Amino acid sequence: MSAPFGRLSLNTKTSNAWTLREAVEGAAAAGLPAVGLWRDRVAEAGLDEASKILRDNGIRASSLCRGGFLTGFDDQAVEDNRRAIDEAATLGAPELVVVAGGIPDRDLPGARARLAERLAALVPYATDRGVRLALEPLHPMYCADRAVISTLGQALELAAPHPAHVVGVVVDTFHVWWDPDLRARVAEAGAQGRISSYQICDWLVPMAADPLMSRGMMGDGVIDFASITEMVTAAGYFGDVEVEIFNDDVWASDPRDVVETMKRRYRKLVLPSLGEAA
Amino acid sequence: MSAPFGRLSLNTKTSNAWTLREAVEGAAAAGLPAVGLWRDRVAEAGLDEASKILRDNGIRASSLCRGGFLTGFDDQAVEDNRRAIDEAATLGAPELVVVAGGIPDRDLPGARARLAERLAALVPYATDRGVRLALEPLHPMYCADRAVISTLGQALELAAPHPAHVVGVVVDTFHVWWDPDLRARVAEAGAQGRISSYQICDWLVPMAADPLMSRGMMGDGVIDFASITEMVTAAGYFGDVEVEIFNDDVWASDPRDVVETMKRRYRKLVLPSLGEAA
Numbered sequence: 001m002s003a004p005f006g007r008l009s010l011n012t013k014t015s016n017a018w019t020l021r022e023a024v025e026g027a028a029a030a031g032l033p034a035v036g037l038w039r040d041r042v043a044e045a046g047l048d049e050a051s052k053i054l055r056d057n058g059i060r061a062s063s064l065c066r067g068g069f070l071t072g073f074d075d076q077a078v079e080d081n082r083r084a085i086d087e088a089a090t091l092g093a094p095e096l097v098v099v100a101g102g103i104p105d106r107d108l109p110g111a112r113a114r115l116a117e118r119l120a121a122l123v124p125y126a127t128d129r130g131v132r133l134a135l136e137p138l139h140p141m142y143c144a145d146r147a148v149i150s151t152l153g154q155a156l157e158l159a160a161p162h163p164a165h166v167v168g169v170v171v172d173t174f175h176v177w178w179d180p181d182l183r184a185r186v187a188e189a190g191a192q193g194r195i196s197s198y199q200i201c202d203w204l205v206p207m208a209a210d211p212l213m214s215r216g217m218m219g220d221g222v223i224d225f226a227s228i229t230e231m232v233t234a235a236g237y238f239g240d241v242e243v244e245i246f247n248d249d250v251w252a253s254d255p256r257d258v259v260e261t262m263k264r265r266y267r268k269l270v271l272p273s274l275g276e277a278a
Numbered sequence: 279m280s281a282p283f284g285r286l287s288l289n290t291k292t293s294n295a296w297t298l299r300e301a302v303e304g305a306a307a308a309g310l311p312a313v314g315l316w317r318d319r320v321a322e323a324g325l326d327e328a329s330k331i332l333r334d335n336g337i338r339a340s341s342l343c344r345g346g347f348l349t350g351f352d353d354q355a356v357e358d359n360r361r362a363i364d365e366a367a368t369l370g371a372p373e374l375v376v377v378a379g380g381i382p383d384r385d386l387p388g389a390r391a392r393l394a395e396r397l398a399a400l401v402p403y404a405t406d407r408g409v410r411l412a413l414e415p416l417h418p419m420y421c422a423d424r425a426v427i428s429t430l431g432q433a434l435e436l437a438a439p440h441p442a443h444v445v446g447v448v449v450d451t452f453h454v455w456w457d458p459d460l461r462a463r464v465a466e467a468g469a470q471g472r473i474s475s476y477q478i479c480d481w482l483v484p485m486a487a488d489p490l491m492s493r494g495m496m497g498d499g500v501i502d503f504a505s506i507t508e509m510v511t512a513a514g515y516f517g518d519v520e521v522e523i524f525n526d527d528v529w530a531s532d533p534r535d536v537v538e539t540m541k542r543r544y545r546k547l548v549l550p551s552l553g554e555a556a
Contacts, residue, residue, distance in 0.1 A: 144483045224386065
């Protein structure tokens with residue numbers, strides 16, 4: 001058996017109280033190979049310093065979060081997405097997570113059309129820099145204010161005109177666990193070579209009052225991690241498994257404890273379903 | 279032009295402070311032809327008295343809400359659903375809204391399978407009593423604790439083995455507005471003659487802290503009522519348009535004002551898209 005945590009990545013949101021340096025050193029101390037980065041945390045450290053911290057600790061960036069918000073009425077966001085692509089390239093993050101953006105008015109098809117156009121405009125830039133745009137379907141409860149891509153099927157449709165090595169899709173358990181078409185769409189994403197990232201956290205019941213803060217530690221909610229992990233594995237995904245948790249209780253805990261709990265839960269609930277691919 | 283409110287139905291949840299009698303008399307005074315009933319409000323009045331109140335006021339019951347919660351480990355709920363079917367028959371409500379139920383554990387496919395079995399068990403009983411089981415897909419944020427049917431497509435799949443006059447589907451704007459497949463699935467539901475009910479209310483931004491209370495008055499949120507109403511009309515639905523709002527501010531208002539606002543917003547946002555069918 002290979003190292004049990006050889007694919008486990010700590011998203012900097014999960015250890016929210018840590019600076020970038022603390023998160024990278026914490027991941028290294030915990031025997032993890034990678035961290036998932038948010039741009040605000042990178043900006044605090046400075047881009048070059050962040051790259052150096054990763055190199056010095058032998059830690060990879062599994063993804064950079066996030067680009068996107070491409071549904072507005074002007075093209076302003078496109079330039080910011082180019083900067084995000086540059087940052088991902090500098091950090092060696094192979095995947096830039098793209099959150100679509102919400103609806104500025106009541107025209108959902110219009111917002112989706114603008115997103116498709118701007119994605120197309122970004123593809124050549126991302127191709128040149130060797131960074132994949134990882135389209136993340138967000139749970140439908142965020143459709144209005146955050147992401148007009150609500151399902152994996154929809155993300156695949158949006159990705160379809162572009163090469164798989166430049167536009168991929170994110171499978172995040174919190175966002176997709178309810179989807180009756182999940183098994184088929186994960187298989188399709190795998191067959192196309194488009195799974196950019198497998199992100200995990202649990203769905204809590206009841207939800208938190210702030211829907212953004214309702215992501216829980218694996219095992220604290222209702223998601224069947226064995227089932228979804230098997231789908232992703234069967235689809236041929238062998239990349240990082242990134243734990244991304246937004247949760248007031250988790251954020252109030254010592255990040256070292258959070259990382260230990262995360263490793264324990266991952267080993268129990270996720271690792272067995274990675275099979276040989278672990 | 280026919281009467282502008284000839285298809286508008288007041289759900290008793292919208293006028294939550296009113297007793298059943300007050301709601302029925304309030305609907306009659308407002309020139310509405312129908313009310314959507316919740317069972318608790320009917321039980322308060324008593325079933326026979328509720329029927330009499332409707333008759334005396336010349337008001338129809340557009341639907342009875344709700345049966346369902348059929349995903350548990352025992353069959354107890356089936357008997358309660360038979361009682362709900364009886365009540366709908368007594369009240370002359372042609373449609374019993376069925377809310378699937380959530381997941382008692384982490385096995386989503388298992389919960390869906392139990393639902394399908396119990397639905398099949400209820401079909402002969404509903405057929406005999408002339409009541410249609412109206413499967414309501416709920417927004418995916420309720421998948422864990424309330425409804426394992428999250429999309430119209432999924433409801434149609436569940437309905438497929440049964441005759442259209444016995445198992446239909448509900449189109450509720452709040453639950454389905456985000457669905458990228460909405461247009462196709464509404465058309466499919468219409469072609470099958472399965473649209474049981476068109477329920478409307480808005481999606482508020484930001485959401486209420488209690489996700490159950492986030493349903494808003496039409497026009498207060500982000501839903502494009504013209505677009506969805508056109509889909510439903512093009513699909514050949516000519517039935518009641520039921521306004522169902524769970525919202526603390528609406529509930530704290532004088533129900534007479536709520537009904538007047540509802541009529542005004544309906545006339546402005548919904549009626550023009552009902553076309554000839556109004």
